[in-house]
Amino acid sequence: MIRPVLAKHSKHFSLQNALSIGVDQMQRNFEPMRRQVEEWRSRQISTVAAKLIIYQAFVESDLDAPKHLARQVHDLYFRPVHPEFEPRTLWSLSTAFTSAFKELDPMPQFKATSKLAASYSPYRHNLATCLADLATEAVDGARYHAEDGTGPQFHVG
Numbered sequence: 001m002i003r004p005v006l007a008k009h010s011k012h013f014s015l016q017n018a019l020s021i022g023v024d025q026m027q028r029n030f031e032p033m034r035r036q037v038e039e040w041r042s043r044q045i046s047t048v049a050a051k052l053i054i055y056q057a058f059v060e061s062d063l064d065a066p067k068h069l070a071r072q073v074h075d076l077y078f079r080p081v082h083p084e085f086e087p088r089t090l091w092s093l094s095t096a097f098t099s100a101f102k103e104l105d106p107m108p109q110f111k112a113t114s115k116l117a118a119s120y121s122p123y124r125h126n127l128a129t130c131l132a133d134l135a136t137e138a139v140d141g142a143r144y145h146a147e148d149g150t151g152p153q154f155h156v157g
Contacts, residue, residue: 001020002142006059010087037091040089040091040094041089041090041091042085042089042093043089043090044087044088045088045089045090045093047078047088050078050093051074051087053093054070054073054074054077055074056069057073057097057116058068058070058073061115062115063112063113063115063116064108064112064115064116065100065104065112066104067110069100069101069103069112072100072103073096073097073100074096076095076096076099077092079095080092081097090113091123096115097113098113101113132146
């Protein structure tokens with residue numbers, strides 16, 4: 001949690017100490033975040049699951065982002081600009097979303113990113129969990145729709 005420094009008029013205030021404490025608190029969160037990113041990078045998702053996640057995010061949710069960004073997310077995921085995003089992983093998909101959102105102004109970008117994280121997960125605490133839940137739902141949904149022939153049809157390629 002970020003707290004403002006309220007001692008700005010204090011005779012004994014030390015900016016160096018305040019910054020040191022702040023940096024220390026931030027660094028405590030680096031290791032859990034690093035482990036989470038490694039988990040995303042190792043989590044493979046199928047082409048169908050990725051397409052369903054993109055579809056659900058832009059069509060079936062209340063994601064506060066222009067619908068035309070769906071094509072950009074799709075292109076960034078399936079034809080990545082950077083080689084490190086070529087693996088079909090949760091990390092690459094989350095990067096495709098956040099890269100597409102960079103086209104937006106700062107406040108809409110913030111809203112879209114936070115809505116993406118909040119719209120799918122009962123946990124509502126991070127993008128990775130949400131995308132992991134979506135990947136699981138997409139695979140389960142694809143199995144269900146394959147059995148009964150209903151639902152959206154996707155070209156896998």
